[in-house]
Amino acid sequence: MEGYKHTELGWIPDDWDCLELSHITQKERPVSYGIVQTGLPVKDGIKCIRVLDIVNGKIDDDNLITTSHKISNAYKRTVLQDGDLVMALRGKIGELAKATKSHEGYNLTRGVALVAPKANYDSEYLKQQMSSPLFRDYLMGHLNGSALKELAINVIRKIKVPIPKSKSEQLKIADVLSTWDKSIETLTQLIAAKQQLKKGLMQQLLTGKKRLPGFKGKWEVKKIKQLGKIESGGTPDTKIVEYWDGQIDWITPTDITGLNGYRFIEHTQRKITNAGLKNSSATLIPANSVIICTRATIGDCAINLKPITTNQGFKTIIPKDVNYMFLYYKMLSIKDVMIERANGSTFLEISKTDFENLEVLVPPTESEQTVIGSFLEKLDEEIDLLKKQHESLKLQKQGLMQQLLTGKKRVKV
DNA sequence: GACAATATTAGAGGCATCCA
DNA sequence: TGGATGCCTCTAATATTGTC
Numbered sequence: 001m002e003g004y005k006h007t008e009l010g011w012i013p014d015d016w017d018c019l020e021l022s023h024i025t026q027k028e029r030p031v032s033y034g035i036v037q038t039g040l041p042v043k044d045g046i047k048c049i050r051v052l053d054i055v056n057g058k059i060d061d062d063n064l065i066t067t068s069h070k071i072s073n074a075y076k077r078t079v080l081q082d083g084d085l086v087m088a089l090r091g092k093i094g095e096l097a098k099a100t101k102s103h104e105g106y107n108l109t110r111g112v113a114l115v116a117p118k119a120n121y122d123s124e125y126l127k128q129q130m131s132s133p134l135f136r137d138y139l140m141g142h143l144n145g146s147a148l149k150e151l152a153i154n155v156i157r158k159i160k161v162p163i164p165k166s167k168s169e170q171l172k173i174a175d176v177l178s179t180w181d182k183s184i185e186t187l188t189q190l191i192a193a194k195q196q197l198k199k200g201l202m203q204q205l206l207t208g209k210k211r212l213p214g215f216k217g218k219w220e221v222k223k224i225k226q227l228g229k230i231e232s233g234g235t236p237d238t239k240i241v242e243y244w245d246g247q248i249d250w251i252t253p254t255d256i257t258g259l260n261g262y263r264f265i266e267h268t269q270r271k272i273t274n275a276g277l278k279n280s281s282a283t284l285i286p287a288n289s290v291i292i293c294t295r296a297t298i299g300d301c302a303i304n305l306k307p308i309t310t311n312q313g314f315k316t317i318i319p320k321d322v323n324y325m326f327l328y329y330k331m332l333s334i335k336d337v338m339i340e341r342a343n344g345s346t347f348l349e350i351s352k353t354d355f356e357n358l359e360v361l362v363p364p365t366e367s368e369q370t371v372i373g374s375f376l377e378k379l380d381e382e383i384d385l386l387k388k389q390h391e392s393l394k395l396q397k398q399g400l401m402q403q404l405l406t407g408k409k410r411v412k413v
Numbered sequence: 414g415a416c417a418a419t420a421t422t423a424g425a426g427g428c429a430t431c432c433a
Numbered sequence: 434t435g436g437a438t439g440c441c442t443c444t445a446a447t448a449t450t451g452t453c
Contacts (some may be wrong), residue, residue, distance in 0.1 A: 033438080051424060090424060110438095111424065152439070232414090235451065253449065297448080311450065312414090351414060 013407040022157040029116040034108025048107040051088040054097045078114045080106045083123045087116040089151040093141045124174035172411045180397040187390045198379045206333045217364040225356035228319040233310030234281025235391040248271025251310040265302040282309040290317045299335030300361045325373030
């Protein structure tokens with residue numbers, strides 16, 4: 001390949017280097033982890049950064065703790081300066097953030113490492129390089145520890161990084177990738193704003209405070225049991241293998257939390273057989289019912305797209321003269337009420353009696369319910385679309401990283 | 414329907430050992 | 434001998450069904 005040379009990281013441009021991280025970082029401030037022992041906060045002490053303070057590529061300044069400082073060489077060399085990178089060695093392993101001027105003088109705790117680039121290496125380029133899937137895969141393949149998975153500092157120091165000799169090329173690559181980051185961040189904020197808007201509209205539309213055009217008449221107070229047939233679920237005997245791994249989907253709270261707010265459920269992790277269904281309290285629920293978690297993660301809901309069963313942590317409403325989409329949003333909106341009514345010492349659970357006697361306000365006509373349900377569903381569809389775009393942008397950025405950070409695709413400087 | 418625990422994960426603390 | 438660091442321990446938070 002003309003213009004390229006072969007290194008242990010593969011082919012890189014002739015005017016790039018393949019360097020150990022220890023050669024990219026300052027000699028007097030080598031890659032090291034913090035030794036600050038947090039203990040009780042010290043008034044007017046030194047602020048220090050823990051793993052949990054590294055959030056979404058930034059240092060979260062809100063909950064930083066303060067501690068007294070030790071005067072030692074180890075302490076001194078992890079005192080933060082503008083442009084330094086900090087990386088989690090435990091927990092969110094590999095999570096990175098760039099320190100700004102406001103973090104100067106802060107220190108690090110035991111689970112966080114300092115990466116301080118030399119003047120001729122750009123820290124934003126290095127941050128992008130260290131966030132790349134290749135880099136992360138390498139880290140995950142080199143974890144130490146048994147009780148607690150952790151990165152050894154020497155592993156990080158010895159990682160080889162492809163880097164342009166020209167700082168302006170580093171800056172340009174970092175600039176291109178940061179632009180993508182900004183687009184992703186903008187979309188994240190847009191999704192959050194849309195979700196907030198939906199929350200506000202739900203409060204208004206589902207209580208009758210705001211009416212959609214063309215609807216009148218007083219909303220009625222109804223008990224949940226008046227809105228449909230309430231079914232409970234059950235677990236077939238787990239010791240009898242014939243009851244399991246059949247064709248019938250069987251919902252547990254994990255399946256619902258795994259939907260991440262998506263409305264519909266079609267497949268579940270665990271399945272039961274006809275014999276399992278017959279010999280347990282599980283019941284087969286018809287499609288388009290509203291399934292509500294009444295235990296542990298109380299109030300989480302979903303609509304089943306096909307006949308399905310649940311364990312006993314759910315109550316299902318098979319709607320009668322009520323629009324199922326309206327009912328779904330209505331149930332979501334009373335999550336807090338359900339939690340309030342729940343009992344239990346180890347974890348909360350709302351009983352069937354309490355659940356079916358909960359009172360809710362409903363519009364007088366099914367057509368108004370349908371319009372409200374469709375309106376909110378449309379909002380959710382818009383959010384779904386934004387989430388898809390968000391995922392797609394992230395994938396595109398990963399592809400670009402692969403090209404730009406290996407020199408396969410060059411930028412014009 | 415009422416009631417009870419456990420597994421997993423994340424992260425802070427700190428001991429033991431190595432080495433300059 | 435004291436600083437550096439690897440790694441173990443402990444705690445807190447979180448997530449989950451199963452049994453009587």
